[in-house]
Amino acid sequence: MAEEVDVVVIGLGPGGEDAAGRLAEAGLSVAAVESRLVGGECPYYACVPTKMMVRAAGLIADGTRIPGMAGDSIIRPDWAPVAARICDEATDSWTDTAAADRLTGKGAQLVRGEGRITGPREVTVGDRVFRARRGILLNTGTAPSAPPVDGLADVPFWTNREAVQATEVPESLLVLGGGVVGVEMAQVFSRFDSRVTVVEAGDRLVVNEEPESSELLRQVFEREGIGVRTDAKVTGASYANGEFHLHLGEETLTADRLLVATGRRPNLKGLGLDAVGLDENARQIDVDGHMRAADGVWAIGDITGKGAFTHVSMYQASVAVRDILGEEGPQAAYRAVPRVTFTDPEIASVGLTEAQARDQNLPVRTGTAPIPESTRGWIQKVGNDGFIKLVESTEWGVLVGATAMGPAGGEVLGALAVAVHTEAPTAALREMIYAYPTFHRAIETALAALDG
Ligand SMILES: Cc1cc2nc3c(=O)[nH]c(=O)nc-3n(C[C@H](O)[C@H](O)[C@H](O)COP(=O)(O)OP(=O)(O)OC[C@H]3O[C@@H](n4cnc5c(N)ncnc54)[C@H](O)[C@@H]3O)c2cc1C
Numbered sequence: 001m002a003e004e005v006d007v008v009v010i011g012l013g014p015g016g017e018d019a020a021g022r023l024a025e026a027g028l029s030v031a032a033v034e035s036r037l038v039g040g041e042c043p044y045y046a047c048v049p050t051k052m053m054v055r056a057a058g059l060i061a062d063g064t065r066i067p068g069m070a071g072d073s074i075i076r077p078d079w080a081p082v083a084a085r086i087c088d089e090a091t092d093s094w095t096d097t098a099a100a101d102r103l104t105g106k107g108a109q110l111v112r113g114e115g116r117i118t119g120p121r122e123v124t125v126g127d128r129v130f131r132a133r134r135g136i137l138l139n140t141g142t143a144p145s146a147p148p149v150d151g152l153a154d155v156p157f158w159t160n161r162e163a164v165q166a167t168e169v170p171e172s173l174l175v176l177g178g179g180v181v182g183v184e185m186a187q188v189f190s191r192f193d194s195r196v197t198v199v200e201a202g203d204r205l206v207v208n209e210e211p212e213s214s215e216l217l218r219q220v221f222e223r224e225g226i227g228v229r230t231d232a233k234v235t236g237a238s239y240a241n242g243e244f245h246l247h248l249g250e251e252t253l254t255a256d257r258l259l260v261a262t263g264r265r266p267n268l269k270g271l272g273l274d275a276v277g278l279d280e281n282a283r284q285i286d287v288d289g290h291m292r293a294a295d296g297v298w299a300i301g302d303i304t305g306k307g308a309f310t311h312v313s314m315y316q317a318s319v320a321v322r323d324i325l326g327e328e329g330p331q332a333a334y335r336a337v338p339r340v341t342f343t344d345p346e347i348a349s350v351g352l353t354e355a356q357a358r359d360q361n362l363p364v365r366t367g368t369a370p371i372p373e374s375t376r377g378w379i380q381k382v383g384n385d386g387f388i389k390l391v392e393s394t395e396w397g398v399l400v401g402a403t404a405m406g407p408a409g410g411e412v413l414g415a416l417a418v419a420v421h422t423e424a425p426t427a428a429l430r431e432m433i434y435a436y437p438t439f440h441r442a443i444e445t446a447l448a449a450l451d452g
């Protein structure tokens, strides 16, 4: 006998959890289905624990910056408080009682298990069948994916999920993949005295960012003693006597641990998408501006391919909730998606890179200001690497993209995200007063550089 509800949410990542709670608070009956942990990847294996690691690694870096600036320092890194904090404060030993209680406290019914669409507006979880009067909201997220490298499947490598549960730091670490996960983790473990090498197939680190960001990050990494191998063709992987080996043709790289950070695959297999006319082999679920994917089906989060970030998942949740409740509201817009790679310096960007703008045939010009040449950067001295880069549409006279790389780059980005989102005229940005001496004051210099 099917159970009648208004909405079934399959997958409780950040957006799914939020949407299920909000729909329940609005008076709908909601079955919220989760096979692992309520809250998804972000609180237990991704954003929150990794940023605790970054915070700890940053403290170590700041300690090493004291000599010559403020006295002497002796740093003895200790991973134990980091591991304890992640276990106790971030993840509650990788349990979700608090999140589950929060959700059911809002009135949603939490259903543990794997959800599968078995017909239009019908979801099966184990031996329970739910009929969703209004429809189904999908937020099934992604899982780490490993490349088809010979032998890799047989070695006990780490993904982000094992790395955040580390109770000690490996003496040496190979990081396969120089994307966001790879570079954040590489710097953290290096600062805790691991000998780290990043092995990236592409010709630069953080390939989705401006080339200037990739180049500066590489310089910082090499200065800190992190090995960077780009254009790397990994031909095989093996594990013997407690050591991991990556084979690059004739050459072999060896370390005590291997972290595979080569991207994610969407959790769509086995979801029963064909029952609603969707393809479970696709890289993503296409959605319209209301997050509708098919009749009676909405999708949000990483599976929509609009930016694999918690803030995108949460933003889409609010758009979908509005639509499910039949409320008016603007369609989802992605021209000002902000992103921050939490390395030191932080790489923060919004909107289009210069190359993306040119690929779209947008006539653009750019302006750049190095942070070390700004007053605040000069005062900062050690650890002042960074720059502001602006991408302006010459046709519209507005910023279509920007990068703030540097100390607190993610915070500096706030001003630039507002400019891109509101399509503020560049002329108006030039008339603003920028506080002296702040890092964000370099925006004014970059605006001046737009004129060449
Ligand atoms: C190491 C790392 C660090 C990151 N750091 C940041 C950061 O600093 N900032 C940021 O914005 N983003 C960060 N991200 C990205 C962020 O984690 C994701 O974008 C975010 O979790 C949103 O994902 P989601 O909403 O699509 O769902 P997910 O978080 O992936 O959750 C999906 C949920 O659905 C469940 N599920 C899947 N299939 C089913 C099914 N059939 N039935 C029931 N349940 C199912 C899963 O168990 C999971 O709990 C990071 C990612 C990684 C890997």
Ligand SMILES: NC(=O)c1ccc[n+]([C@@H]2O[C@H](COP(=O)([O-])OP(=O)(O)OC[C@H]3O[C@@H](n4cnc5c(N)ncnc54)[C@H](O)[C@@H]3O)[C@@H](O)[C@H]2O)c1
Pocket (backbone or CB within 6 Å): 147, 149, 176, 177, 178, 179, 180, 181, 182, 184, 199, 200, 201, 202, 206, 207, 232, 234, 261, 262, 263, 264, 307, 308, 309, 339, 340, 341, 342
């Ligand atoms: N701070 C943040 O907001 C944050 C942090 C981590 C992750 N994330 C999100 O999670 C997503 C996934 O991150 P990710 O780093 O796993 O993926 P990614 O796609 O960003 O990077 C993967 C990298 O692995 C490389 N690669 C692939 N196959 C390879 C091979 N065989 N050998 C060597 N290199 C190979 C790719 O060229 C790429 O540079 C990101 O796109 C981002 O949206 C966000």
